[in-house]
Amino acid sequence: METEYLKRCFGNCLAQALAEVAKVQPSDPIEYLAHWLYHYKKTAMAKEKDRQEKIQLQEEYENCLKETRVTEMLMQEECEIQQKCEKCHPPLISVASSTKKTVFMQENTKPLEKEALKQESLPGTSSMIPGMPQQIPSSEPSVQVDWNIETPQDINYQAF
Numbered sequence: 223m224e225t226e227y228l229k230r231c232f233g234n235c236l237a238q239a240l241a242e243v244a245k246v247q248p249s250d251p252i253e254y255l256a257h258w259l260y261h262y263k264k265t266a267m268a269k270e271k272d273r274q275e276k277i278q279l280q281e282e283y284e285n286c287l288k289e290t291r292v293t294e295m296l297m298q299e300e301c302e303i304q305q306k307c308e309k310c311h312p313p314l315i316s317v318a319s320s321t322k323k324t325v326f327m328q329e330n331t332k333p334l335e336k337e338a339l340k341q342e343s344l345p346g347t348s349s350m351i352p353g354m355p356q357q358i359p360s361s362e363p364s365v366q367v368d369w370n371i372e373t374p375q376d377i378n379y380q381a382f
Contacts, residue, residue, distance in 0.1 A: 235262055 228236065239258050248254040 235266075237260070238262075 239255055242258055243251050243255050245255065250254065
C-alpha cells in the first residue's frame with residue numbers, strides 16, 4: 223500500500239533523484255536530494271505552465287481560423303446578394319452620364335425657345351417666358367439688347 227502511494231506521488235521522480243544521488247555521491251546526500259526534488263518540482267511546474275499556454279494558444283488559433291472562415295463566407299454571401307440585386311435592379315444612372323444628358327437636353331431646347339419668342343402671344347397672355355432673356359419694348363428706336371447669360375455649362379470652373 224505504501225508503495226502505491228509513493229508511485230502515485232513521486233512516480234519516476236524519486237527513482238531519478240536517487241539515481242542522481244548515487245551518481246554524484248555528495249557529502250550531504252539528504253540536502254542534495256531535497257534541493258534536487260525542489261528543482262524538479264519547479265521545472266515540472268514550468269513545463270505544465272508551458273503546456274497549458276500551448277493548449278490555450280492552439281485553441282485561440284483554431285478560434286481565429288473559424289472566425290476567418292465565417293468572415294470569408296459572409297463576404298462571399300454579400301457579393302452574391304449584390305450580384306443578384308444588380309440582376310433584378312439595373313444600376314442607377316451615374317452622375318457623369320446624367321450631366322451629359324442634361325447638357326444635351328438643354329442644347330436641344332434652345333432652338334425651341336428661340337422659336338417660341340418669335341411667335342406672337344395669344345391675347346391676354348404674357349409673352350414673357352420664365353428664365354429666358356426678354357426684350358423690353360421701348361419707344362426709342364429699335365435697339366437690340368444682347369442678354370448674354372451664361373449657363374452652368376458655359377462657365378469655365380477653375381480650381382484655386
